[in-house]
Amino acid sequence: MKKLIKEVVETFGPSGREDKIREIITKKMENHVDEIKEDSMGNLICIKKGKGPKIMVASHMDEIGIITTHVTKNGFLRFSPVGGVSPVRCIYQRVIFENGVKGVVGIEPVKKLSEIEFDKLYIDIGAKSKKEAREMLGEGFFGAFVNNFDELNDLYVAKSMDDRVGCAVAIKAAEKLKKTDNEIYFVFTSQEEVGLRGAKASAYNLDPDLGIAIDVTGSADTPEAKKMPMKLRNGVAIKVKDRSVLVPKKVKDFFIKVAEKNKIKYQLEVLQYGGTDAGAINLTKSGILAGVLSIPTRYIHSVSEVLSKDDVQNTIDLLTKILESDISKII
């Protein structure tokens, strides 16, 4: 699991430019499913065939990033966020672009931290002039942040745990899954960070009976953290609500029942902000049942997202058991 998480979090793939991560996940899934396809949005759809109800598992493979908007007269690049990127968290981070060019985020002199906005930031790619910068990189190039995977005691830290850890969970569940009648679509969705777009398109095409998003969620166990029920090491978080979805009660209750029956450590998630692919799936077509299994994570949307490996294992276990269950009673 550790090796897998390290590999997927360190791979490039901001929203709309998921090619590399898609390729890696394809290789990991090849032996565990019956069919793999890609749609026009860039979603990767891995199908385990069955005669029973259709379950869509959505883990988004895109990550937050940046896009270049302007080359300055001295050869620096202005940029805009791709997804929920905070300007403060960008400062002095390293980035890499779709064509391999690397850069560092710099900041103009500011008097107060509250003045920090994207128009005060720029990317230094080491170009000597505007001309050279243009040869290396133009406007409209996507970039991602760079950081290595590491361990902190029993915790993991990396960039883009959101939501590559969800991708790893889906891969592991596909690997472990025993025989089931359910037809399962493991969908590694695109463009979640810019508005749940891949999942929306994919749910529209697949029209499943149940959608399950696997994603990270907040954690309230750090100094002065906002009050929330979720904590690291307390198990897989079964979502009750976030800003995008109120999980249908029977879906949430079913997930709890499966966890209790299989003695899988779980906690409930109530999130005041943020959304997941489940929100998009839920409102597709005439409405699709959807729920979420989340992994509590500290410092989401920074280059050092921290989570517990035990929670990840619990999530894999619960997802596997849910997928092996007879869901005909809830749909």
Next chain:
Amino acid sequence: MIDLLEKYSNAFGVSGYEDEIREVIKESLKDNVDSIKTDFMGNLYGYKKCGEKNAKKVMVIAHMDEIGFMIDGVTKNGFLHFRRVGGIDPRILVSKRVLIGKDKIPGVLGAKPIHLQNRSEWKKPIPMQKLYIDIGAKNQKKAKSYISKGDYATFNTKFEMQEDVLFGKAFDDRAGCGIITEILRGLEDDQHYPVDIIAVFTVQEEVGLRGASVLAEREKPDYVIAFEGTTAGDVPDPEKRDQSPSTQMRKGPSITVMDRTTIGFRKLKEHFERTAEKNNIPYQYKRSVTGGTDIGVIHTKGGIPSIVISTPVRYIHAPRGIMALEDYKNTANLAINGLKNFKEVL
């Protein structure tokens, strides 16, 4: 080409009340399409088939609604209260002329003259809630004989041309409406595009992409291309900050890589880049990610490959925009050539 744009720009059509512009467009289209229809939302469709069986369907869209105002009250002295329809900066409104309702009653957004203001009032823009429209009515009764609550108003702006530059209201998105009309007119009698063209002029874009949200289900297009009049930010900056102008006038049509609602599909982006290069048409990217388009609510219905192509316009969402004729011509040229060789995408 310019006459057409003039008619489109001058026509009334605030979101929710697109009747006049729809009739104007319908009239301009009728000789260039196989059939025309309107749906219950008010979207206008023009179809041009290529005659081949199982041809791919390319939907070209532009929104025909414009930003404006809605009257929501008449004071006892006969002044009008109003709300904004769509995104308008209240600071630009004072003293602007408007036309109200079906009968196009002229009015002005009044304000106290400088003589009657105290010094502190000079320093701040007049807030939205203190603005009103004055039609010169004697009293409430008189005003109500001309105006009803719910009447729409738009800027009173006449289209003008000065050398190679066009001035007018609502280039967002009457420029796009013009481009689509040029696409339908852009063929010789014996020519046809290699795809079926569905031209749609949408309603209520400015209030939340509402007209367009029914299109994917109704028409099931294979590709969508939206044409917009978009922000040109190449205007004086007192701070001289080295920032993106989003787009620049006279630099050609802009192709959107990413905006608030869509990441342009690479296949289409590259197709239009190639088309521009092959035909020596200048082009630029839209270098800002703000603003959304109708594409946002269309492309996620299953993942329909889409792209936005825009003509740069200075001062959109204001009484008078400025657009370079060469940019408009180049956009039409790029659109027509891109569709003529659309086989390369299929």
